[in-house]
Amino acid sequence: MxxxxxxxxxxxxxxxxxxxxxxxxxxxxxxxxxxxxxxxxxxxxxxxxxxxxxxxxxxxxxxxxxxxxxxxxxxxxxxxxxxxxxxxxxxxxxxxxxxxxxxxxxxxxxxxxxxxxxxxxxxxxxxxxxxxxxxxxxxxxxxxxxxxxxxxxxxxxxxxxxxxxTSSESEGNTAASGKGCVIQPHLIPSCVLGTDEDSRCQHPPVEYLLACCYYLDGNTAVCLQELERPAADQQFLPASYLKGYVLYGEKRYEESILALQDCLSSPVLDMCSKARVLNLMGCCCAQQGKPHTAVQLFREALQCDFSLHMALYNISLQYRALGLGDVELETLNLLVTL
Structure with a gap:
C-alpha cells in the first residue's frame, strides 16, 4: 500500500x-x-x-x-x-x-x-x-x-x-510540547518571556513594553502602575529591573531595592546583568547614607563584571564620602588605567 x-x-x-x-x-x-x-x-x-x-x-x-x-x-x-x-x-x-x-x-x-x-x-x-x-x-x-x-x-x-x-479561555491549558507536528509559534526562549522552561508562552510581556513607552514619555507614575498591575509578570527580569530603576529615580530607594532583589532571585540572571543590578542597589544605599553597604555592593558588581567601570567610579565617590581621600585617588587611578 x-x-x-x-x-x-x-x-x-x-x-x-x-x-x-x-x-x-x-x-x-x-x-x-x-x-x-x-x-x-x-x-x-x-x-x-x-x-x-x-x-x-x-x-x-x-x-x-x-x-x-x-x-x-x-x-x-x-x-x-x-x-x-x-x-x-x-x-x-x-x-x-x-x-x-x-x-x-x-x-x-x-x-x-x-x-x-x-x-x-x-x-x-x-x-x-x-x-x-x-x-x-x-x-x-x-x-x-x-x-x-x-x-x-x-x-x-x-x-x-x-x-x-482571552486569558480566561487559555487558563489551565497545558503547554504545547513541540513534539510531532505541534506548531511552535515563536523563537523567543521561554525565559525571556517570563514563563517556565517547559511551557509555551501564551502572551508576550505587554505590560512591560507598555511601561517602557510610558517611561520614555516621562510618565513615571503610569509606568509604575503598569508594572505593579496584578497581570504583570513580576518574575520577568527586565520588568523588575525597570521598576527598580524608576523607583530609584523617584527617590523611593527602599522600594527600589526590593524590586532589584527580585532580579537577583531570577534563575535566568546572567553575570553582566547581575553586576548592573548590584550597582543600582549600591546607588540606592549610597543615597540612603549607607556608604559601607554601598561599597560592598559595588565590589560585588565588579566581581560579576569588572568591565562595569561605573561601579568602580561609584566606589571612589563613597570613599570620598567617608573622608578616605587617598583610597579615592587610588581607585580613580585604577579607573584611568583601564
Missing part, C-alpha cells in the same frame, strides 16, 4: 519546528536560519491565504521577523512591511470580494496599523490565530518603540485588551 504523503500544513509545521529546535541550540548559524525561514515563508505565501494555513504561516513569519529583528533591532521598513503584510493576509482570508472593498484602506502598502490590528484580532477570535497575531503585533510595537512611540503604545494597548479577553 502506498504511503500517504504529509499535507502541506504538516510539512510546513515539521520544517518550522526543525528550524526552531535548531535555533535553540547554542551553535546555530543565524544567517542560515534566516535564509531557511525566508524560503519557507516564500513557499507558504505562494498560495492564497486561508485560515487553516495561516495558523502555520503567521508563526513562521513571526520566527523570520524575530530573527531579523534580533540581528538588526531597528529592522528598517522591510520588517514593518513584512509584519503588516502578515496581518493583511488574515484580512484577505476572512473577507469576501465585496467586503474587501469596505476595508480597502487597510490593504494598501501603508495601512493604519492600529485599525488593521483591531480588525484582524476581531476576525481571529475563536481561532488559533489569536496568539501568533498578538506576537506579530507586539514585535511590530517593539520595532516602532523608538521612532513612533504613540503608535507602539496603541498597538500594545490593543494586544493587552485581547490578552485580557
Amino acid at each position: 502506498k504511503k500517504r504523503q504529509p499535507s502541506f500544513l504538516q510539512r510546513w509545521t515539521t520544517e518550522n519546528n526543525r528550524l526552531v529546535q535548531q535555533y535553540l541550540t547554542e551553535d546555530h548559524n543565524g544567517l542560515t536560519l534566516q535564509s531557511e525561514f525566508q524560503r519557507l515563508v516564500k513557499e507558504i505565501q505562494g498560495l492564497p491565504p486561508r485560515i487553516p494555513s495561516l495558523c502555520v504561516e503567521l508563526p513562521v513569519v513571526f520566527n523570520l521577523c524575530y530573527l531579523q529583528y534580533t540581528s538588526k533591532p531597528q529592522g528598517g521598513a522591510d520588517l514593518s512591511t513584512a509584519l503588516c503584510g502578515a496581518l493583511q493576509r488574515v484580512l484577505r482570508a476572512s473577507q469576501s470580494g465585496q467586503a474587501v472593498l469596505t476595508v480597502e484602506r487597510l490593504l494598501n502598502p501603508d495601512p493604519d496599523v492600529t485599525v488593521l490590528l483591531k480588525h484582524v484580532i476581531q476576525l481571529a477570535q475563536g481561532t488559533d490565530l489569536v496568539e501568533p497575531v498578538c506576537l506579530l503585533a507586539t514585535l511590530l510595537a517593539l520595532r516602532l518603540l523608538g521612532s513612533q512611540r504613540d503608535k507602539s503604545s496603541a498597538i500594545l494597548q490593543t494586544v493587552k485588551t485581547c490578552k485580557t479577553q
Whole structure:
C-alpha cells in the first residue's frame, strides 16, 4: 500500500519546528536560519491565504521577523512591511470580494496599523490565530518603540485588551510540547518571556513594553502602575529591573531595592546583568547614607563584571564620602588605567 504523503500544513509545521529546535541550540548559524525561514515563508505565501494555513504561516513569519529583528533591532521598513503584510493576509482570508472593498484602506502598502490590528484580532477570535497575531503585533510595537512611540503604545494597548479577553479561555491549558507536528509559534526562549522552561508562552510581556513607552514619555507614575498591575509578570527580569530603576529615580530607594532583589532571585540572571543590578542597589544605599553597604555592593558588581567601570567610579565617590581621600585617588587611578 502506498504511503500517504504529509499535507502541506504538516510539512510546513515539521520544517518550522526543525528550524526552531535548531535555533535553540547554542551553535546555530543565524544567517542560515534566516535564509531557511525566508524560503519557507516564500513557499507558504505562494498560495492564497486561508485560515487553516495561516495558523502555520503567521508563526513562521513571526520566527523570520524575530530573527531579523534580533540581528538588526531597528529592522528598517522591510520588517514593518513584512509584519503588516502578515496581518493583511488574515484580512484577505476572512473577507469576501465585496467586503474587501469596505476595508480597502487597510490593504494598501501603508495601512493604519492600529485599525488593521483591531480588525484582524476581531476576525481571529475563536481561532488559533489569536496568539501568533498578538506576537506579530507586539514585535511590530517593539520595532516602532523608538521612532513612533504613540503608535507602539496603541498597538500594545490593543494586544493587552485581547490578552485580557482571552486569558480566561487559555487558563489551565497545558503547554504545547513541540513534539510531532505541534506548531511552535515563536523563537523567543521561554525565559525571556517570563514563563517556565517547559511551557509555551501564551502572551508576550505587554505590560512591560507598555511601561517602557510610558517611561520614555516621562510618565513615571503610569509606568509604575503598569508594572505593579496584578497581570504583570513580576518574575520577568527586565520588568523588575525597570521598576527598580524608576523607583530609584523617584527617590523611593527602599522600594527600589526590593524590586532589584527580585532580579537577583531570577534563575535566568546572567553575570553582566547581575553586576548592573548590584550597582543600582549600591546607588540606592549610597543615597540612603549607607556608604559601607554601598561599597560592598559595588565590589560585588565588579566581581560579576569588572568591565562595569561605573561601579568602580561609584566606589571612589563613597570613599570620598567617608573622608578616605587617598583610597579615592587610588581607585580613580585604577579607573584611568583601564
